[in-house]
Amino acid sequence: MTFNELSRSRVSASLKPFRETGVTSRLLNKLRNALKKATILMLLRFVGFFLFKVCENE
Structure with a gap:
């Protein structure tokens, strides 16, 4: 298991309780x-x- 896979699995494990709710x-x-x-x-107001x-200028 590479470092990236390890950190990714750690992040997904820490996010799991949030994802379940x-x-x-x-x-x-x-x-x-x-x-x-x-x-x-904001875009509409700017336009x-x-x-x-x-x-006004014309």
Whole structure:
């Protein structure tokens, strides 16, 4: 067994109790969805601001 395999098995063993409970995965999904929404809103706001500035200059 190489060092990488050993460390990988150690990490997966330490993460196993978290993976078995659905609570953490649910929280992670909520976090991921919130981040997606935030980035989409930021992009929309930036595009809107950019279009507003372009229209204002003309």
